[in-house]
Amino acid sequence: MQHIIDRFISYVTVDTEADPNSNTTPSSAKQWDLANKLVEELKAIGLQDVSIDDKAYIQATLPSNIDEKVPTIGFVSHFDTTPDFTGANVKPQIVKNYDGGDIILNAEKNIVLSPSYFEDLLLYKGQTLITTDGTTLLGADDKAGITEIVTAMEYLIQNPHIKHGTIKVGFTPDEEIGRGADFFDVEKFGCDWAYTMDGSQIGELEYENFNAAGVKLKFKGKSVHPGYAKGKMINAMTLAAKFITALPAGETPEETQDYEGFYHVVHLDGSIEDTNVQMIIRDHDRTKFEARKVHVQKMIDDLNAKYAKQFGGDIVEIEIKDQYYNMREKVEPVMHIVDIAEKAMKNLGITPIVKPIRGGTDGSRLSYMGLPCPNIFAGGHNFHGKYEYVPVESIQSAINVIVEIAQIVAKQK
Template identity: 45%
Template sequence: MDNIKNYSFTVLDRFMKYVTIDTQSDPYSETTPSTEKQKNLGRLLVEELQQMGIADAELDEYGYVYATVPSTTEKDVPVICFCSHMDTSPDCSGAGVVPLIHRNYQKQDLILPDDPAQVLRLKDHPDLRSQMGNDIITASGTTLLGADNKAGLAEIMDAANFLISHPEIKHGTIRLLFTPDEEIGRGVDKVNLEKLGAKYAYTVDGETCGSVENETFSADYALLKVKGVSAHPGFAKGNMESALKIVSEIVSFLPKDRLSPESTSDKEGFIHPVAIRGTVEEASVEFILRDFDEKELVNHERILKAIAEEVLEGYPNSSFTLEVKEQYRNMKLVLDDHPDVIRFAEEAIRRAGLQPKRQSIRGGTDGSRLSFMGLPCPNIFAGEHAFHGKQEWVSVQDMQKAVETIVNIAIVWEELTL
């Protein structure tokens, strides 16, 4: 599209600003949003949207941003939504992010200056092979970057800016949704779908340039609690059964050559302990269970229970409970019934000069839950890589291609809607 080829992208400036705002979510908080500081970014986004001329932009009490890019066509086009999340992962600090631009990448090692031990090497980041001549953005070495998902935020904002400033481009009504707490699995807990009013949606939270993701893990959360027997350590022989040691033994019995994140890839699922807490008398382990096949999730639960039962046989005076809760399900089950959502995204990617790549996500996204809430929602690329760690990176050129793709999706829906 000629208009966007000559467009002065704002995505870089927006991104460099957004990543400096600490929006880390907190899985142990019971509030929504889990951290009040996420609203700091929400308020900035609303201010920028209003400056574009989007008068209805608002931040609600739960930290969600809603806004509308009005229709420019007489056709009856389904309302579509573009969604990204404002929070960053609690796995790595997001405070005091110093973004750096490494211009004209030539496959060299990228040493992050605030911690020279953090080095982006081509052998460790094979996606850098496609970035020759591009401008790579990293953090300075002591924090994550926040491209997950502030790249998506900046891309949607720039696409909105482009469409508002080019009313001659035909598209239907577009809704924007920016969510808190996605990284802790609560990104759509308080979303108001009636207020949103969209029929289809796209999360902009993917990795490789040109990818569209129509499949995620199905996910459960498991909490295993052990009640042991406490005794004074000086007189514990024959009496003490330490709950801490029991849960540690259970974790040590988990398979190491399969069913773990360290030993699986592609569509292989896993049982993953994420936290241990407790005392001699009572201790617990939190697990995440993941698989693309929902039936396998049940099998993962059985394996975990069987390990606990076997371990507890050696502790006759102790007991355990296992509680499993559903987190989200594979969005492919919904998206297969709405093929145009994927087809239109792939056409938009082609129009951006890219070859679309249909991929699966070894993880989750707001789109998983939105799809099962009645809003079919695949995920398109934002260009983010190595997320949740200090070597996270994104390229300026990939972000610009994402902006172009978002604009193209809006155009394609208008063109191809009968």
């Protein structure tokens, strides 16, 4: 277990925060630090054809050790972390034999990880948890996934009596800002299918995700002295606020669950004459997803029509851009790949939790690029913030699932 802890900590202490405002790939130069480290590590454990391209995409191969021809499978994770919360100077804390009580992350700032709020903690009584120190995220999303893939490949290499076909490994940058699959070379990867190790709690198995779009809005206004503004001033900030409050009630992330979609305002800044709003639109159902985009466009069209005479043109500029789609459409025709992962979990005594992802993974994009790619648990909880934690036993379980999948596929005819 210490080997797993050491490897995971060696990854999360490297800052790989993605930068959504950058046009480069990777979006932040510091992602190269971990990417280059991973390349050397993959070579050191004995993988073959280890490569990294000019955009930091990593691929490697574990050759088959059987004579029969069986499907080539892959395992994929991302090494960047979200820009939602700082990933610099991560100082992991180890909680051995967790007793089910509160965990003091940071006494000075009174930051407490408590099962009274995060009930899932109680699933892991008696286990070893890795937490933050309350000032950063942890980075289990998705460095737990990388730990699992590297360790599983190392285990298979060290135990050649375990039979498996050809296995490919892929690590990507910038997944957290929606660009993880942008330059992934599916043809070079050469897999029949793959799995992302990017889910949350132990047992999660997902082949459905949101359809997703990003929306950029620019509200314009007219600044006039407030003492003489009646009928003349147009306050862009007020317009933006009215737009936000006019979005359908009860359809925000904090008010929805399961298959329910939402509208989510993620950024707001501005002045009287220029106010910018960024939002995302999500829905598992493609028809409802398209209807949500139409609804937002109509709201803006109505605002532009209302202010056309007073403003003298469009008062709001809008850009709606699709980000990814529900992978279910591409996975359902090859459902045996989900069945294999489910069987692997059951063989190991893990109860599969098959549910839709309320988000997206590289797998959703890759599935539409010709590589069906369901998602398997990586073990972490409370991603993207200071309350993030991962049970070491869950990392070990994910490693075991990878090895078990490899053995099941090796018996495929």
